[in-house]
Amino acid sequence: MxxxxxxxxxxxxxxxxxxxxxxxxxxxxxxxxxxxxxxxxxxxxxxxxxxxxxxxxxxxxxxxxxxxxxxxxxxxxxxxxxxxxxxxxxxxxxxxxxxxxxxxxxxxxxxxxxxxxxxxxxxxxxxxxxxxxxxxxxxxxxxxxxxxxxxxxxxxxxxxxxxxxxxxxxxxxSMESIVLFMITFLWTPPHFWALALFKRGDYEAAGIPMLPNVAGEAATRFQILLYAVILVPVGVAPWILGFAGPVYGVASVLLGLEFLRQAWATYRMADADPVMRPAKRLFGFSIVYLFALYALLLGEAVVAKLLPAVGG
CATH class of the missing domain: 1.10.357.140 (UbiA prenyltransferase)
Structure with missing residues (x-):
């Protein structure tokens, strides 16, 4: 007190x-x-x-x-x-x-x-x-x-x-900054809904209408997969649009495929699974995914700005 x-x-x-x-x-x-x-x-x-x-x-x-x-x-x-x-x-x-x-x-x-x-x-x-x-x-x-x-x-x-x-x-x-915005914006729902699946009891006790508590686990798992499908190409977009290099491009594709694989595993998870390992793994990997994308973008940007100075 x-x-x-x-x-x-x-x-x-x-x-x-x-x-x-x-x-x-x-x-x-x-x-x-x-x-x-x-x-x-x-x-x-x-x-x-x-x-x-x-x-x-x-x-x-x-x-x-x-x-x-x-x-x-x-x-x-x-x-x-x-x-x-x-x-x-x-x-x-x-x-x-x-x-x-x-x-x-x-x-x-x-x-x-x-x-x-x-x-x-x-x-x-x-x-x-x-x-x-x-x-x-x-x-x-x-x-x-x-x-x-x-x-x-x-x-x-x-x-x-x-x-x-x-x-x-x-x-x-600019368009580039909006693309960066969209990566985090689309990442947020599958990240937090994966957490909400195995913390459902907490949200229910607190009276917070998280998606698993309102729509059920099956609907939540489907939404996670849907957002993952939309997120992955947006995550690759900086390379496609030309403001990220090939290292980012290859890494974003590989990271995106793994994100999709884990989202699919979560979608296929049995109803009322008491352990919910796929959701826990997806939650953990989603953090790695976002940090890796931005770290790669930042690394490439730093190198691009340092090279002209070194060359000069």
């Missing part, structure tokens, strides 16, 4: 919150994906930006992502306490008060958007502000508890970072 002190809203049963609790509010694992995709968009964008401003831009995007995480944990503390996967989060566990998490999130959001706008450009800052709003308000407060399509629509928030990174350099949005 949280004990609120009149002097400090951050006092809990265990005393003052530890610095690690505030780090946990930022959702570091999610932030790592945000940073990878944002830096990829940043490096793929044509043109250049001063290295100091580039570092400021990436830092602001990271802080904005952390703000979204803190606001999400503030609002979702009640359901986080119910689910085994989230009950140890700082607000749910009572280590940080809801008021503290809200103030922390709003401060980070305001700081990140303002500094990005003043130091880099207001197109990128506006996209970052919209992303924070979309995740914290439209997804967390609106979609998550009201529709089984929560992940489909809400996945847009997690897909915006490469567009923001691109806009930091160019001040605009």
């Amino acid at each position: 949280t004990v609120l002190d009149a002097q400090s809203p951050l006092v809990t049963d265990g005393g003052l919150a530890e610095p690690g609790d505030y780090l946990a509010l930022l959702k570091p694992r999610v932030m790592s994906l945000v940073l990878l995709t944002a830096i990829t968009g940043f490096m793929l964008a044509p043109g250049s930006i001063h290295p100091v401003l580039g570092c400021v831009a990436i830092l602001c995007i990271a802080i904005g992502a952390g703000a979204s995480g803190a606001l999400n944990m503030w609002y979702d503390a009640d359901i986080d306490r119910v689910m085994s996967r989230t009950r140890k989060r700082p607000v749910a566990a009572g280590r940080v008060s809801p008021e503290g998490a809200l103030a922390f999130g709003l401060t980070l959001a305001t700081f990140s958007v303002t500094i990005l706008g003043l130091a880099v450009n207001w197109v990128a800052a506006s996209l970052l502000a919209f992303t924070i709003f979309f995740y914290a308000v439209i997804y967390t407060m609106g979609l998550k508890r009201s529709t089984p399509q929560n992940i489909v629509i809400g996945g847009a928030a997690g897909a915006f970072p490469p567009i923001i990174g691109w806009a930091c350099v160019t001040g605009s949005v």
Whole structure:
């Protein structure tokens, strides 16, 4: 039980919150994906930006992502306490008060958007502000508890970072950045629905209408396969469209085929399988798949920008 002190809203049963609790509010694992995709968009964008401003831009995007995480944990503390996967989060566990998490999130959001706008450009800052709003308000407060399509629509928030990174350099949005957006957007449903299959009990206890709880396991497995079929060619699209090289092209095809194989195995999984190994394997591989695609894109972009400098 949280004990609120009149002097400090951050006092809990265990005393003052530890610095690690505030780090946990930022959702570091999610932030790592945000940073990878944002830096990829940043490096793929044509043109250049001063290295100091580039570092400021990436830092602001990271802080904005952390703000979204803190606001999400503030609002979702009640359901986080119910689910085994989230009950140890700082607000749910009572280590940080809801008021503290809200103030922390709003401060980070305001700081990140303002500094990005003043130091880099207001197109990128506006996209970052919209992303924070979309995740914290439209997804967390609106979609998550009201529709089984929560992940489909809400996945847009997690897909915006490469567009923001691109806009930091160019001040605009392009077809290439939209393709990067689509890769993450289409990846999100099969990734989270695979998780929802073997965490169905958690979502049911929390009253969250995830697809397996509303439409059933068979319908969820079909949707996972459908999204995988759409995702794989989009994952190859950077090579087809000419802004990724042959290494990425070959790797994206091979990774995509494995994604399809695992999605098919999940689709063929027996109803009410108590172990759900195919879904667990797909969930794990989906993380590898997305990180590998962006790491390859980033690697090729770095090499492409370094070669002219070396040659000169």
